Amino acid sequence: GDSVTQMEGPVTLSEEAFLTINCTYTATGYPSLFWYVQYPGEGLQLLLKATKADDKGSNKGFEATYRKETTSFHLEKGSVQVSDSAVYFCALTGTTLYGTASKLTFGTGTRLQVTL
Amino acid sequence: GAGVSQSPRYKVAKRGQDVALRCDPISGHVSLFWYQQALGQGPEFLTYFQNEAQLDKSGLPSDRFFAERPEGSVSTLKIQRTQQEDSAVYLCASSLVDSPLHFGNGTRLTVT
Numbered sequence: 212g213d214s215v216t217q218m219e220g221p222v223t224l225s226e227e228a229f230l231t232i233n234c235t236y237t238a239t240g241y242p243s244l245f246w247y248v249q250y251p252g253e254g255l256q257l258l259l260k261a262t263k264a265d266d267k268g269s270n271k272g273f274e275a276t277y278r279k280e281t282t283s284f285h286l287e288k289g290s291v292q293v294s295d296s297a298v299y300f301c302a303l304t305g306t307t308l309y310g311t312a313s314k315l316t317f318g319t320g321t322r323l324q325v326t327l
Numbered sequence: 328g329a330g331v332s333q334s335p336r337y338k339v340a341k342r343g344q345d346v347a348l349r350c351d352p353i354s355g356h357v358s359l360f361w362y363q364q365a366l367g368q369g370p371e372f373l374t375y376f377q378n379e380a381q382l383d384k385s386g387l388p389s390d391r392f393f394a395e396r397p398e399g400s401v402s403t404l405k406i407q408r409t410q411q412e413d414s415a416v417y418l419c420a421s422s423l424v425d426s427p428l429h430f431g432n433g434t435r436l437t438v439t
Contacts, residue, residue, distance in 0.1 A: 218332035317369030
């Protein structure tokens with residue numbers, strides 16, 4: 212079945228440092244890939260997505276590129292801020308654009324803590 | 328409402344009790360999902376509704392779990408004869424057709 216593997220946390224960075232959170236996946240067909248973020252005390256929010264190979268999703272300075280050859284969707288940000296402290300989840304779905312009408316498969320999440 | 332609302336926010340149940348968790352989706356959202364998130368894990372799919380029709384319940388872990396959405400709006404997830412392994416955060420999400428999912432803040436269930 213489908214699965215997502217992401218690097219374990221917590222990841223602790225100083226403000227303005229470069230961020231990479233690794234995510235690899237196993238899926239049949241051509242899944243859509245997502246990064247969700249969960250800020251403390253809040254619900255999951257879609258951060259960015261990519262629907263086909265070589266697509267780059269981007270939002271709020273974060274970006275991730277859909278790499279079919281390495282089955283990866285690593286999250287990057289050039290300069291993190293304290294306000295980026297949250298838990299980040301990589302996810303995939305097999306059919307539709309946003310994962311509707313089909314279940315999302317999530318990774319275990321990576322906690323990011325950014326300090327001054 | 329402004330977002331997906333779940334109640335109660337916290338629920339403590341003694342083992343063997345039945346519980347009911349409520350989800351109020353965003354008005355007009357056709358799709359509704361339930362997920363279970365154990366501590367330190369990612370959310371795992373439980374079930375999916377399109378309007379009042381339950382189209383996928385493949386993730387429900389046992390026949391003690393039951394979900395309904397009788398009028399295509401509010402949904403209830405019911406767990407009968409709760410067990411300790413049912414302790415988790417239960418997340419509800421809704422969306423328009425083929426649009427981003429909006430998640431609620433979840434209900435944290437603790438079974439003692």
